[in-house]
Amino acid sequence: MSPVSTRLVRLLNMVPYFQANPRITYAEAAADLGVSTKQLREDLNQLWMCGLPGYGPGDLIDFEFSGDTIEVTFSAGIDQPLRLTSPEATGLLVALRALVDVPGVVDPAAARSAIAKIESAAGTVAHGSGAASAESEPAPVENQVAGAVREAVRAGKALTIEYYSASGDTLSSRTVDPIRVLLVGDYSYLEAWSREAEGVRLFRFDRIVDARALDEPSAPPEPALQGPPDTSLFDADPALPSATLRVAPSASWMLEYYPMRVLQELPDGYCEAAMTYASEDWMTRLVLGFGSAVTVLAPESLAIRVREAATAALRAYSAGPRSG
Template sequence: MSPVSTRLVRLLNMVPYLKANPQITYEEAAADLGVTRKQLQQDLDQLWMCGLPGYGPGDLIDFEFSDDTINVTFTAGVDAPLRLTSPEATGLLVALRALVDIPGVVDPAAARSAIAKIESAAGTIAHDQTHAAAAVEEQAPIESEAAAAVRTAVRGGRALSIEYYSASRDMLSTRIVDPIRVVLVGDHSYLEAWSREAESVRLFRFDRIVEAGVLDEPSAPPAPAVQAGPDTSLFDADPALPAATLLVAPTASWMLEYYPMRVREELPAGYCEAAMTYASDEWMSRLVLGFGPDVRVLGPESLVARVREAATAALAAYADLDG
């Protein structure tokens, strides 16, 4: 499970947990949830911005903090069983059907079963047993044997032999890899795995894995490779594309999950140094300027100069307006 998915599951469970344990201390809650006190505080700050449509006072999840204890004063319904509205069910169905069509992201049969159950619960199909059973048994999208083998290896923690087509070299190669996870980048699924041949992490696009065989040995990628999170070196491989080095403040850390970035160094006070590939100086400077003081460009120097010039011009324009 990705770090984003792990945190989402924890956030969804945190409100009912805190509701069931009123006046619990930070230390007790952090220990029960398996996180640090710092992470617990970040999760509470995130939950404080979540709630019901309207998102104003009285709509958002609320807490009371007293003598190092936490108490939920308004749950916004998060502690109650989920009841989907018709638009919500429709959106979920559309998303599930889209995921089914992307090889390797989900088990097609399991997704089709979930779709049938949501349809039945939402009343969009007949509620008699015959139609419900027929919907569950509806033919799942055809998945290639290679994609199914990759997903099986990832789920079972087994090593994998793959025959992979490299578009840049226009050739097939056979490799033994230790799967780490499946990641979705843009419209394509990738197997992130430790390549024994290259002795480093590689991303293998699903539709370029021609054949795959699950081996009778466990997947054993080095611990640092697993802990580092999804590797984006695939997007740094084109020498025509520069990479910006950014200093990211804690208040902008969400961008690490939103943009294809690679953390190079964790710094004090929650700051980090990260690398991000970009194709246009103009686009990258606009992106950075939009973050204000929360993101600073450290390199390359050409981008630093461009951002500095754009910021100076913007300040001069404001000065002219004041004059």
């Protein structure tokens, strides 16, 4: 569906939605409708220009905004949400059934209930025919950790997690500010701001060993919160850290040899690029091998490590061989 069609469907369903949820806040409505608060305000401004023929002030859809809440005061006859066509219902059922078994994406019980309601509305379950419906099927038991993470994302709470890194075979404790849950390939991930790494990281749900919600709101930096998810670098473990490098023209061949993404072109043929790595030791050796042609801009911990290793190597070289 094109962006215009997607927005049209959303606009047609927004008036019934606000009628069913009077005095809902901007943040709650944006989360339910799957848009940003900015987009929601733009949609409301668009709806204000819609209405009945005549299109005078008394014919247009109208809202009352009180503080941070929204309420419909005139619907212009748009009182019912759009009905699903048979292909749309089938597609939605297939998608929901696929999501039921993916940890952290949906509440399995709620998804099973939604499947049953769609089946009933679409007439796919024959009454008295003995066909098994979603209501009669037991919902999968959700993993306690996945449930805790999903609820923290929904409630906007910060988390402490115990995370297993397959690349380093290590278990580490992280404090994170959840942003969203993502599906990448066959796995679900928590996208969050890592306070320790001071950057956005993806944590695979089946590698989160333990999770505990904190009594404080999730507060990732605004650019991280508003930016779209970027999974282009994660060819291996999406929880891998990323380095920002300044690459000289003489080392530009590494952009084709290693999984890197150019962030911006710089003067004189230089560029700024991002690269993931599993081991800081390995990354330090790689950067040292390029000499002054590659400079680490971030993270600071890697830049310090490279400088210290380079200094130690120069010191050892300057000392020369010891006499026997």
